[in-house]
Every structure is written in C-alpha cells, then in structure tokens.
Amino acid sequence: MGMVGGGKDAFIGAIHRIAAQMDGEIELVAGAFSSDPDKTLTCGQSLYLDEGRCYPSYQAMFIAEAQRPAGERMDMVAIVTPNHLHFPVAKLALEHGFHVISDKPATLNLTQALVLEKVINDTGLLYALTHTYNGYPMVKEAKKRIAKGLIGKVKKIVVEYPQGWLATKNDELSKQAAWRLDPEQSGISCCMADIGVHAANLAEYVSGGKITEICADLSINVDGRVLDDDGVVLLKFDSGARGVLMASQVSIGEENNLTIRLYGELASIQWSHHTPNDLIIRYPNRSTEIVRTGVGEMDALTLANIRTPAGHAEGYLEAFANIYLQFSKQIRARLDGEQC
Amino acid sequence: MGMVGGGKDAFIGAIHRIAAQMDGEIELVAGAFSSDPDKTLTCGQSLYLDEGRCYPSYQAMFIAEAQRPAGERMDMVAIVTPNHLHFPVAKLALEHGFHVISDKPATLNLTQALVLEKVINDTGLLYALTHTYNGYPMVKEAKKRIAKGLIGKVKKIVVEYPQGWLATKNDELSKQAAWRLDPEQSGISCCMADIGVHAANLAEYVSGGKITEICADLSINVDGRVLDDDGVVLLKFDSGARGVLMASQVSIGEENNLTIRLYGELASIQWSHHTPNDLIIRYPNRSTEIVRTGVGEMDALTLANIRTPAGHAEGYLEAFANIYLQFSKQIRARLDGEQC
C-alpha cells in the first residue's frame, strides 16, 4: 500500500496506518505524506519505509510505482488528505492502475462524483470510502437484523452526530480546524461534509433505505465563519420511513457521540458510538435486550468483523481495520484470480 | 381539595391524589370523579370521602361547596379529565371562587386560552398547570444553573419525548388511547397536545427562553388515525437559540424517555427522565460532571423540592407532589393573609 497525505501532524494518517497493518494483511511500502518532500522523507523513515519509495509528490509516486514489476509495486493507495484532494488523487491513482481507499467525502461536488464513478467503471478497479462507523460489528449486526425483518418495517430513524470541538473561536487554531473551515480545502460545507455524511451514511447503511427528500436547517454559530458548524435535517427515505439527522461541531462537551435509533413496527434498535459493543433492542411489553458483541447468535457478517472473544471490547481502530481488512480480502481475491 | 374526573380507571386521577396528599398539606374532601354519579360515589367511598361531598357533577360540586362556610369548604379544585373539559371546568371553578390546578393542556385552542386568562385575572385566583417534569429537583437545578450563566449563552436545545404505547393498531383499545385519538375529546392534536407540550414547556422552563418560530413535520403512522402520533419540530427561541423538539407515541419500546440537552457557550447540560436524579454537565477539555440530587451545593429552589437525603432517589410521584406542594404553599399564604 502507498499513502497520500497523513504526515506527522495529520491525526487521520496514523489511524489509517494502524488500521491497515493491524491484521498483517497490508504492508505500507510507499508514501507521499506531505507536499514537502523533506517531511515525507522524515515521516517515511520513522515508518521504516525504503527511502526510495518516499516520493516528493503523489504524481511521482503513481508513475514510479506503476513502473515497478508486478508483485513488487504497491497494489493500492490510501488517500488521507484534506477534502479537496480526495478526488484528483483518487482519479490519478485509478488511472495508474491502483485500487483506492479514500477518506470521506469522496468528492467536493456531484460533478466530480460522476467523473469518479466513470473512472472506477472504466478501470474496473476497486474503490472504498472509509465510513468507519460501518466497520463496527454491532452496526453490521443491526443492519442484518433489520434486513431479516426482526424489527419489522422501519418507520422512523433518528441519527445524530454531536461534537463540540469547534464550539468557540479559540477552537479554530488547530490545523485540523483550519482546513475544515476553509471552503478552498473543505468544499461547500464544514459540519455536514465532515460528520453529517457519516450520520447519513450510517442511516442508509443500517436501514437499507435511501434518503430521497430533505428539509435542512444549517447554521453558523461562531462569528466570522463561512461554513456550517451545525445542522438539523428532516429526512424521508425511499422506504417510506421518516427521519431526523442532527450533526454538530458546536455541541460543547460532546465527543463523537454518534447515535442511531431505528423504530420499526415490531421493535426498535439503538446503537451508540460511546458504547459500541452494545445493541439495545426495545420491544413493546417485553424486556429491553442488550445484545453484546460476540454474545449469542450473530450474523456471519458480524462474526467476520470480530477479532476477540466476547467481553474484550474492540473499538474505533478495529472498526477502521475492518474496512481495510475487507478491502484487502477483495484485492487478495483478485490477485489470486490473476495467478490462475 | 375537590377533584373533577379521575375515577377508578383513569390513571392520572390516582396520581394526582397521591401527589396531593403525600406531604400532608392537602386533603381531598370532595369529588365529581365521573359523569356517572354511581361511579363517583363508589370511588369516593373507597377514598374515605364523606358521601355528601361525592357530587353527581362538577357543576353541582361547585355550587354546593361554594355555599359551605369558609374553612369548611374546599379551597381548590384539581381537574384530571380528558382535554376537552379542562377549559370549561376550570372556568366554572374559578367563577365559583376556587383555585384551580389542572392537567395539561390548559385549553383546546387559543381562543379558550385567552378567555381563561381573563377569568384568572378577573377573579385573582390561582391557576396551575401540572407540567410534572418541571417538578423534578434536577430540572429546577438545571434551570437555575442556566439562569446564573453557568453554561453561558444557550445556543442549541434538543428536547425529545419518545413513547411507543400507540405504535400499533392494537394499542388503540384502551380508554386512555381512545380519548386521546378522538378529536372531540383531545382537540386538534394527539401527540403534540399530550406530550409535545411537555417537551416544549420543559425547553422553555429550563432555558428561560420562549419559542418564537417553528417548522414542524407532524405525521400519522397508523392507518385510520386522524390525529398526529409523531412529530419533529425545528425551533427558534427569542434568545437566539435554535432547537429541535421530537415527540412520538409510535417510537416502539420507548417509555416516557423525555430528555433535554442544552448547549451553551461554556458547557452543556443534560437531563433525562430515565435517570431523573442525574444532571450531566459536559465541558470542553474537562471531565464530565454528574450532579446528583442533593449532593453538593444546590440552589435553594432545588432544595425546596427534595424530601430525602442524597442517595434516596425520588421519582415521578415526588415531582408531581412538588407541584401540589408549591401550589398549597401559595394558597396557605393567602389563607394566612386573610386571617390577619
């Protein structure tokens, strides 16, 4: 694997590296971690990379790696840059023959998205977006239970992702804050593009429905900002379900408290990022159930995303690693196929 | 105290009676518990009432009680009927000289409300609405902390009241469901009139602001109903705060899970009916605090609404009793004033 972005002060780069290597199926062999070649080299050295594969730019990396013999070049690229680079890097990587796993959002706008879709189809390569929360085993279990009809037809979905890390003017000083609040790098939205997409994706992933109509109230809560830092969205799904999505970066004191509740005709199901190994199932006139990761009968998909026996909590990094692991399995299947 | 409504199969009547007599300050002495005089008599007997004060109608009760000598007649009336009677009973009670404590909503519409306001002003009598949740000590503590500026200016309020007891067609069979779903008795709304008002009131009471603009999505989720059983409302407050109110009677498996979160500029505060003795206060870059009823410094208003030492949880009935107790104290103050 090669990596674009993710130098030493970008928190998400280190996360991607841990997630990629946790299961011993993916090895980081190349990188263009920074627009500054010196920083890339320093970073690469600290990661025990071959210096010759610490590239001055992502363009250089794609060209050089594509020229290496099969079996000795990287198979895939991880994109962990600010938003505005997701699309051009992914496009170029695909065009050079590399599978792509990218941080969200995939693109800055619909036009780019359509181009990207065409490139993926044309190249036939694999493309994954790291909607991390879908990697949690109990999120998958929730999805499967709903798909099997265990809570009946879903009538209402409440999904929320409150954070407080941009609540005040002072919070804008970090590098993380700076690019997210800058339309040049972040695009047309800060809060919705950064975490609203996680909430929307989670609602669609778990419920199996698609959002078809919205009524949104986005707001800016700190003077001087030009992008949203909070929003509430009324939702309608193709399944007929109604919903509400709340995302906020100014809900002071909250830490990534992503929570989803789905109310069906027979029961309801709740998952929260703060207690990610619990699935709460509520029934009319019956005890509430707490389904715990690995305890009792689980769907095969869930089991494939658990590494430890029941009672040994897995967390965010394992959820992230699940996405890399499943992606690596698909690449492996292709590689094995090619060898035939 | 006299009571209108609240016969043996009306759950809220018994609640009001317990709440009224818990502190030994109010004695039930008269009643018109049912439109059926026999039922009223049976009910009154089981409550050890004087049979002569078990009245065949509320009109009869007001007339008869008003004719008794001062000190031997009831001082106040509790109204615990279905919604459509709240207004006419309250009006008549006030006109006969009785203080009124009424279940919510006060009236079916604005016109009635304005009339009621005039009657209250004209008679100079006391009128209370049992917004029970305001009676919880930690709700009062939250209100006071916000008023003192401890979380800074409130920016966002999320209040929700999910229930599941009307989730299906089968749930419509109870007497409680029947009148609430009937526009003749319930008025123009089921869910919002029944529990949405609690949520709205709680948001205003705790935050100290008034709701000035709304954008609502009310819905009917079971075939054959004519009144809303679920709704989401975007809110704006006169203070500039934004908010969301969710109320639902079809959130299957939920039991009165009223929760409010208020996000300020300095901290946020959360109270939930499921853990009513906890106030959760979240700060940026600091530990979360759990303020427990009676532990540590509390506002005088809070302390006046606690009966037991810390660690002995008070619940719904005590919250309800707090409303009666404060009301009785006001009446007592007037009685004591009259005696001078």
Add this chain to the structure above:
Amino acid sequence: MGMVGGGKDAFIGAIHRIAAQMDGEIELVAGAFSSDPDKTLTCGQSLYLDEGRCYPSYQAMFIAEAQRPAGERMDMVAIVTPNHLHFPVAKLALEHGFHVISDKPATLNLTQALVLEKVINDTGLLYALTHTYNGYPMVKEAKKRIAKGLIGKVKKIVVEYPQGWLATKNDELSKQAAWRLDPEQSGISCCMADIGVHAANLAEYVSGGKITEICADLSINVDGRVLDDDGVVLLKFDSGARGVLMASQVSIGEENNLTIRLYGELASIQWSHHTPNDLIIRYPNRSTEIVRTGVGEMDALTLANIRTPAGHAEGYLEAFANIYLQFSKQIRARLDGEQC
C-alpha cells in the same frame, strides 16, 4: 397511627410520615415525637395534629390512646427512634394492644429479640420491620423469578451497601452520626447494624435462603471510633449458596449504592438501588435483558407494589410506602374481620 420519635431534625421520621400517608390508607393521629414535650407539641402542630394527642412520652401515649373508644384510637404505632429504644417501645406498644411498625434493627441483641418474639406471639398483634429496599417492585420481581426457578439454583450472592457519609472525622458532627457511633444508642455495631442488616436482609429476601455461616472482617477506619464503620463478610446459606456481603460508611463519595447480584445455574440477576426500576438478567450466550418496572409480564406481587404506568419511575418513598400499604392492608383485614 401514632408515632414515637421522628421530630423535626430526624430525617427518618418525615420519611415514615410520607410513606404512611401517600396512599390515603393511614392517618397520623397521635405522636410522641421527642423526649421534650414542647418539641413534640410544635412538631404535632405543624402536622395538623390534635394538640391533645401530642403526648409528652410514649408511655403516656400508649396509656391514653388505649383508653379511647374503639374506632377513635390509633390502631398502630410507628417507631422511628434511635436503635436502643426500638425494643422497649415496641414491647410496650404491643402490651397496650397496638400493632407496631418499627425501624430496623428490631432489637440491640438476641436476648431482646427473643423477648420481643414472645410478646408478639402472646398478643397476636402485627409487627413489621421497615426493611425498605424489599419494598421496591423490582426487588419483589427478582425474588419471585428466583422462587420460580428462572435462574436455576442460586450458587453465589454478592451484596454490597457502600456509603461514604462517615468517611472522615468531620462527618461525625451531625445528630445522625452522633447516635449511630455511640454504643449506648446504637448497640454493638454502627455500620453493620445500620446498613449491613439491610444488605443481609435483602440477600435473604431475594434468594429465599438463610445465612448460616459467616466469616467477617469488620474495621474501624477513623481514629477515635469504637464501633465498626466498614465490613466484609463471607457468607454461606442454608441452600448451599456462597456469598459476600460488603457494607461501608467510609466508601467516600458513595450514596446508598445498595446492589445485589445473584448467580444461578441458568442465569444471573442484578438489582441496584441507583437504578431501582431495572432488573438486569444475564444469560450465557444470549442477550442481556433489562426488565423495567411494569414493562411486560410481572408477578402479581410486583404489580401490587406499583402505582404508576411503566415509564414513570417510582423511587425510595414509594418503596417505603409499599411497606406501610401492605401493613395497613393486614390491619384493615383484621378490622374488617372484627366488625363481623
């Protein structure tokens, strides 16, 4: 009902009064609230008692009330004094023909207990001890589920009652602390007599077994004390179950966190005073269940101890009131029998 002890600065007196009158079945009509007749009179006036029934001593009360005509005298006595008076007051009340409901412990030692047993048997009167926690509906539900075999044979019981209110020298200044730490008033034990007995009683009540062997480590954790303020006890029950009982008044920061866990051959059951409306049932290889007060099928005994619909939490005062209510029903049954 008459009351002995429970003047204005004794917290438990007010609790007993609320518990007694909550359901409208018991009326406080007489009292000897203090050894100081003036205080008794002031207290009685504030409770709207007839001044003639505010007695200078409990002895005087028993004599005077016994001379009143049947139907006009008190039927029962509530004893809410410090420990050393429980026995003599109860004995005298019974000897004058009054049913007794007493705070725990019943007596200071075994000799007194055997005398008390004889007086109860000789008079044929009713005697109740306010082991309050048994009054919680979910404690009764736990007891019944275990009796029905739903968790199989109980193998292990862990019960603990940590408090922190006597953790330091400074905590000894209150009147509550003073008598509990004084062997003259408290007897041979502070912590075990005050709260260890609650834990032991709860373990026996819920499990249905009797403690037959103990190995105890009682300790004194603040200089100058002569009675225990903390203890751990290894238990064996007649059923063959093993157990541990922990009680503490120096577990700083804890508020009456009484918790019991019973592990059976098929499942385990947990109840905690901090979340008294939850019963947590854990199974091997199955979801954990949270049984909530009033939700789903409940034993008839449980239902008889609930006043509100599911979702309206009842707390400590209602648990206490349940003990009074059941006691009043037994007296009522006798009164009704006598009238025949």
Add this chain to the structure above:
Amino acid sequence: MGMVGGGKDAFIGAIHRIAAQMDGEIELVAGAFSSDPDKTLTCGQSLYLDEGRCYPSYQAMFIAEAQRPAGERMDMVAIVTPNHLHFPVAKLALEHGFHVISDKPATLNLTQALVLEKVINDTGLLYALTHTYNGYPMVKEAKKRIAKGLIGKVKKIVVEYPQGWLATKNDELSKQAAWRLDPEQSGISCCMADIGVHAANLAEYVSGGKITEICADLSINVDGRVLDDDGVVLLKFDSGARGVLMASQVSIGEENNLTIRLYGELASIQWSHHTPNDLIIRYPNRSTEIVRTGVGEMDALTLANIRTPAGHAEGYLEAFANIYLQFSKQIRARLDGEQC
C-alpha cells in the same frame, strides 16, 4: 519477534500478534506455534512467514535464531502457551539471549519464580508479563492520580473479575477450558491463576501498594473439577489499606467484567473493563466526575498510551498493544545503545 504457541485455535496467539504489529514497531519473523511441526508450518504460511523460520520446536527456534547474524535474528520471544510451559520456554529463551514477553502467570510456583528471577538478573535481558489491563490509558491515569495523592491515602480496595464461561459442565468442552481445568497444564489453580492474578495485579498496580496478608475462600462449583472456579479473598496491603478480591469463572452471564474501586481519604476512583475509557471519581459533597480518555489534562504516561483523539474509543487490543509498544521501545533503546 518469534512466537512460541499461539497456533490457529489458541485465541490468545492471534491477540498477541495483532497487539505486536499494530504500531509497526515489531515484526513477527519466526515461530514455533505448535508441538506439531505441520501445524506450525501452516500457521506460519498464513502469516506470510519465511518457511525456514517456522520451527518444529521452541528449542530448535532458539538455537537456530541465535546463530543468525545480529540484525537478522529475532530480538524477542512472545510466549503464548498454556501455563506449564511459560517458565521453561522463558528460561531457555533468556539463556539463548532473547528478551521475553510472556503471558501470565509467569511460573507455576514460587520455586520456578525464583529461578526465573535469577536467570533474568544473570542475563540482564528484558522480561515482560502481559497483564493486559494495565495497558489501558485510564488505568494508568488512575495509578498516576493516586500516586499524586489526588484521592488521599487509599483506605479500601474492591477488585473483582467475574466471568461465566465455565459455569456449567458443558462449558468444559473447549480446548481453552480443557487445559485450564487440568492441573498438569494449569498448575495449582484455575480461576485464581487465570484471572485472579489479573485482579491482584491491577489492585497493586493502580494503588501502588503490595498485598501482604490474605484470607481466601476458594471454591469448586461444578462436580468433577479439581481446581477452583471461584474465589473471594480478603486483602491487607503494606500501605495499611484493606481490600476484597473476587474472581469467578462461574458467574453466569458475566463477560470479563473486571472492575476496581479504590476509596481514599479525599475521594474514590473506579475503573471498569466494560467502560474502559471512563474513570469515575466520586467526592464527598461534590459532583461525580467522569474522566474520559484524552479529555482534559492527562498524565504524560497516559498520553503515551493513547493513539486516537478523544471520542474515539480504544479497547482491549490497544491496551494489549501498549504493553508491546512500551516493551519494543525498551528494546529499541538497547539496540540504539548497542549501536553506539
């Protein structure tokens, strides 16, 4: 790194591998995963190992690796076998010049422990025991806060580790159960040797004290067993603190619910494996605090054991990886020193 034990059906082997490679500082290069050379080879292949370094026995591995040139041989050995092999493998590894990281318990008895101590001292090599729970950031934060005196002198420690996976006869069928219940492989204890040691170690690690006296009640709760499956131990510490340790493999329905509470003179502190990112601090007459991983001021040791920003829960594998990471840093320091 080389590994002894940890073939495909041993759960802990995979855990150790993930923990070792998560941070990219340790590479698995050799293994003797099974007493069956074929199994070792298959396992090694699935892990992308050089076949020549998949050894038929641990003895063969130590000899062969020791003969490889410096910089091309493994630096350390991870021991993940059943208990009875921990000591002989560790001793031999040290004697061949390899640092050792071993699963607990270190040895089967005190005699072995003294021998092992001597070998470590004689060789000057590093030896680590994977007391995993010490790897959690909030456990380290608890230790540091106590060391700084923030809760005052510790008076009482309650530590418990309940599991239910050996509650019944049927639970004995797994390979994991078989060796733990067999004195030949497990030693003189099942429950205490397997999980009691974790609880004891945690109590000592966090409190900073040493256990000096015990009074234990170990028991066997399933017919036919010869080793303990449950135990309660009264503790005294050299600091003067008292304590209780409970460990159980027959607490049906419990999943590794390791919890520690330490009560000091100023405050108490609680950590539970089920919510490993929370530290609960209780004070007298003040709000309870929930310290969350990475939120607010943390000790440097804590920060060195966190990989993700606040709000992204780390779990068991990260705690385990922390132990490997710190161990690798010590080896790295030695390697860097040697290169000078």
